[in-house]
Amino acid sequence: MSHKILKADLKSSVSKRGLEMYPSLTLASQRIGDCFYRDREVPAHIPLFPAACEMAPRMVVPLTVPSESASKPQKDEVKMELENSALWKQFSSVGTEMIITKKGRRMFPGLRLKLSGLNPSLRYILLLDIVPVDNSRYRFQGGGWQAVGGAEARLPDRVFIHPDSPATGAHWQSRTISFHYAKLTNNTLDTQGHIILHSLHRYQPRVHVVEARDVLRWAGGQHTFIFPETQFITVTAYQNNKITELKINSNPFAKGFREDGMNSKKQRDARQKRKMAVLTETLDIVNCDPCDSTELLPQPTPTSTDLQTLALASLPALPDPSGGFRPEEASYQDTLVPEQSLDLNQAFMASQMPDITMQETPGNELGNNIIERSDAIAAPSYTSSFSAAQTNSSSFSSAIFPQPSSFSSLPVPNSSDISDSQLTILPINYPTLLSSSPATPSLQQTSFTFPTPPPSDSSSPQLLPSSSSNSYHMAPDTVTPHTPTSFCAPSSCESNLQDQISAHPLLHQPSQQQPEDGNDEPSVQASAAYIYPNVLPTNPDLAPVTAQPLACQHHSPAAAPSCSLPAHTASTPFAFPSVPPQMQSVSLQSLSPSPALHFPNLNHQAPAPAHAAAFPPSSLPHSSSSLAFQPSSCRAASSLFQQSVISAASLPPAVHPHNLSNSSASSSTCSFPPVEIGAIPPPYRPEVVLHHPALLPPLDSSLPSSPAPPALYPAFPSHPLRLHQNSHPSLSIPFRHLYRQHQHGHPHYQGSYLDMSKRAVF
DNA sequence: TCAGCTCACACTTTTGAATAGC
DNA sequence: AGCTATTCAAAAGTGTGAGCTG
Numbered sequence: 001m002s003h004k005i006l007k008a009d010l011k012s013s014v015s016k017r018g019l020e021m022y023p024s025l026t027l028a029s030q031r032i033g034d035c036f037y038r039d040r041e042v043p044a045h046i047p048l049f050p051a052a053c054e055m056a057p058r059m060v061v062p063l064t065v066p067s068e069s070a071s072k073p074q075k076d077e078v079k080m081e082l083e084n085s086a087l088w089k090q091f092s093s094v095g096t097e098m099i100i101t102k103k104g105r106r107m108f109p110g111l112r113l114k115l116s117g118l119n120p121s122l123r124y125i126l127l128l129d130i131v132p133v134d135n136s137r138y139r140f141q142g143g144g145w146q147a148v149g150g151a152e153a154r155l156p157d158r159v160f161i162h163p164d165s166p167a168t169g170a171h172w173q174s175r176t177i178s179f180h181y182a183k184l185t186n187n188t189l190d191t192q193g194h195i196i197l198h199s200l201h202r203y204q205p206r207v208h209v210v211e212a213r214d215v216l217r218w219a220g221g222q223h224t225f226i227f228p229e230t231q232f233i234t235v236t237a238y239q240n241n242k243i244t245e246l247k248i249n250s251n252p253f254a255k256g257f258r259e260d261g262m263n264s265k266k267q268r269d270a271r272q273k274r275k276m277a278v279l280t281e282t283l284d285i286v287n288c289d290p291c292d293s294t295e296l297l298p299q300p301t302p303t304s305t306d307l308q309t310l311a312l313a314s315l316p317a318l319p320d321p322s323g324g325f326r327p328e329e330a331s332y333q334d335t336l337v338p339e340q341s342l343d344l345n346q347a348f349m350a351s352q353m354p355d356i357t358m359q360e361t362p363g364n365e366l367g368n369n370i371i372e373r374s375d376a377i378a379a380p381s382y383t384s385s386f387s388a389a390q391t392n393s394s395s396f397s398s399a400i401f402p403q404p405s406s407f408s409s410l411p412v413p414n415s416s417d418i419s420d421s422q423l424t425i426l427p428i429n430y431p432t433l434l435s436s437s438p439a440t441p442s443l444q445q446t447s448f449t450f451p452t453p454p455p456s457d458s459s460s461p462q463l464l465p466s467s468s469s470n471s472y473h474m475a476p477d478t479v480t481p482h483t484p485t486s487f488c489a490p491s492s493c494e495s496n497l498q499d500q501i502s503a504h505p506l507l508h509q510p511s512q513q514q515p516e517d518g519n520d521e522p523s524v525q526a527s528a529a530y531i532y533p534n535v536l537p538t539n540p541d542l543a544p545v546t547a548q549p550l551a552c553q554h555h556s557p558a559a560a561p562s563c564s565l566p567a568h569t570a571s572t573p574f575a576f577p578s579v580p581p582q583m584q585s586v587s588l589q590s591l592s593p594s595p596a597l598h599f600p601n602l603n604h605q606a607p608a609p610a611h612a613a614a615f616p617p618s619s620l621p622h623s624s625s626s627l628a629f630q631p632s633s634c635r636a637a638s639s640l641f642q643q644s645v646i647s648a649a650s651l652p653p654a655v656h657p658h659n660l661s662n663s664s665a666s667s668s669t670c671s672f673p674p675v676e677i678g679a680i681p682p683p684y685r686p687e688v689v690l691h692h693p694a695l696l697p698p699l700d701s702s703l704p705s706s707p708a709p710p711a712l713y714p715a716f717p718s719h720p721l722r723l724h725q726n727s728h729p730s731l732s733i734p735f736r737h738l739y740r741q742h743q744h745g746h747p748h749y750q751g752s753y754l755d756m757s758k759r760a761v762f
Numbered sequence: 763t764c765a766g767c768t769c770a771c772a773c774t775t776t777t778g779a780a781t782a783g784c
Numbered sequence: 785a786g787c788t789a790t791t792c793a794a795a796a797g798t799g800t801g802a803g804c805t806g
Contacts, residue, residue: 256773
């Protein structure tokens with residue numbers, strides 16, 4: 001089976017930033033102040049992010065967002081379930097560790113997902129990215145994981161595109177979606193497209209469902225799903241023996257290491273004994289033959305293989321200390337035992353699999369570019385259960401979940417806490433969690449609209465406001481795609497942030513979140529517009545806070561700025577560079593130009609339209625961006641957003657690691673503050689393409705030269721999208737090697753990659 | 763000295779080409 | 785000739801443990 005894997009380095013703010021932890025909101029100040037969401041309970045425009053303290057590590061932190069009003073029709077109910085949730089929870093209860101190696105290591109357990117709610121006729125792209133949960137480095141001490149310091153500089157974010165992408169909704173919904181091809185590496189110079197992570201850091205995988213049309217057209221609705229139980233700590237060698245046991249017992253490839261396996265400790269010891277015996281015997285023989293000894297001694301020390309060969313050859317009749325060395329038999333036994341275990345797991349999963357129903361948050365019909373908030377429908381139940389679980393025995397808690405009961409009392413660590421915190425990750429008691437939330441395990445859903453990173457210069461096309469009241473305003477001269485979104489160091493911003501957070505109205509509305517019944521989502525009433533974060537921070541953590549380039553800055557909750565959003569209606573297509581078929585990953589980068597996706601397997605699916613007009617009506621009518629947190633499944637909320645793209649940049653404010661530890665470590669909850677989802681990075685910006693003509697594929701004469709853009713996508717001069725007809729990936733440029741110079745100025749610059757590091761720094 | 767990393771190893775499953783059978 | 789099933793070797797995925805590194 002040859003999976004045509006598409007690897008591309010999309011630069012997405014989403015992947016780059018991941019979910020920002022609340023309350024350490026991280027959008028650039030100039031944008032943060034302009035980020036408002038409307039909420040029924042909070043009619044006034046409430047800035048998503050504190051104006052003063054935007055600096056925060058890009059981490060996964062869900063923000064609780066009041067869900068859309070129940071009265072609103074839910075047009076977009078994308079649901080995702082984690083099929084092997086039970087297995088994940090088993091690991092999570094101990095403290096999931098993921099081996100990362102230089103060559104890349106697969107994740108185990110892998111992400112096995114079920115999707116529903118997609119438009120069968122539309123194409124979607126599934127993306128996997130992994131973002132830091134906090135800003136700490138961990139060490140396994142005293143049987144548990146403890147934060148022992150600050151995280152290392154963030155590495156280039158890469159996104160793994162599911163090999164089937166793009167595929168129709170029918171395709172995705174007809175089978176289990178697995179991301180087992182994705183590999184993790186700690187090689188910062190990795191050229192294989194693996195997801196680069198730091199060892200001994202804590203991460204949260206995220207899955208993004210993006211409408212292919214939208215991605216190809218520099219925008220699009222998206223759904224982001226996060227399963228708290230899939231958090232893990234990266235290691236180069238397992239630290240917790242329990243994890244090792246679980247891996248061995250669960251992973252078929254590790255079958256040999258099982259108790260009765262051929263590579264078990266017992267067998268290995270036996271082999272070792274035999275080797276030593278043979279070696280000793282051989283040496284004795286050699287030593288007994290003085291004549292030969294001088295001749296033969298020069299031979300190299302027998303290798304283990306040689307020794308084993310000798311041993312096997314000389315010990316065929318030797319009784320096996322372990323009860324008989326019969327590979328076939330042992331192997332057979334090994335297979336039976338684990339399989340049964342897995343079956344049990346499956347049964348458990350089935351029983352535990354909640355009927356997750358995440359409410360989607362219909363976006364603004366008019367396409368208003370407003371941060372839309374969807375409520376964590378099931379937040380209460382899930383929250384409480386999660387909290388309860390906290391107290392239990394898991395090796396680490398889900399840091400991303402703030403205290404349920406209280407936004408107002410959301411723990412906001414002092415700066416001092418940050419430096420010396422020795423976070424001990426508490427385990428999550430999933431069973432408790434599940435049992436406690438009978439209604440629905442689904443977490444809250446949060447939907448966000450993400451501005452599409454606009455071109456950096458005036459020449460770049462700009463999105464014409466479809467609605468005057470909700471238009472984006474760009475300040476090309478002041479804000480470039482390179483403009484960092486974060487402007488203050490975490491330490492300096494913490495106190496302010498805390499104050500702001502505590503004062504934030506939303507933080508005092510935990511009770512307002514309705515239980516998930518699909519009707520509890522608070523509707524966004526007040527018109528809210530936030531300045532289009534046209535550029536994601538190149539190095540948000542280092543970016544100065546003072547920079548406020550955007551013309552439309554509104555830090556006042558009452559302010560409803562009208563900002564023009566640059567339109568990226570046209571995609572600048574180019575072929576992906578050829579990549580190994582098995583994995584193709586992209587670095588989503590918000591700031592740097594993003595290449596148009598070229599999906600090799602488009603041709604064996606529904607004909608790919610050359611331009612938006614050719615696409616069927618979007619299943620994400622509002623170009624929604626949604627984020628859903630759920631234990632095992634969730635329904636993503638869709639929000640109306642024209643330029644929604646997976647963007648970590650627009651992701652929720654980063655939660656301070658310590659904050660995280662305090663809130664989550666002490667309690668895992670599902671009451672999240674509003675989560676802002678990042679957006680799929682746009683293709684290359686026009687100016688970039690101009691300087692790199694090679695990026696542009698030959699124009700397809702058969703395609704209309706000037707396709708009429710849909711209303712949501714104002715005319716934008718560009719090359720018509722030319723979908724590659726070759727079923728095999730033939731990426732003409734190192735698409736997957738596009739990196740953004742990360743915050744902290746990551747030194748591991750990819751020399752062979754396109755230099756995306758040159759961007760304005762404020 | 764030691765925590766963390768790299769690498770070779772043995773074992774396993776997966777993959778896909780080659781072959782056989784219908 | 786075409787299709788399907790089977791076989792088999794190579795490739796790739798595992799954890800382990802010794803050795804290396806800073």
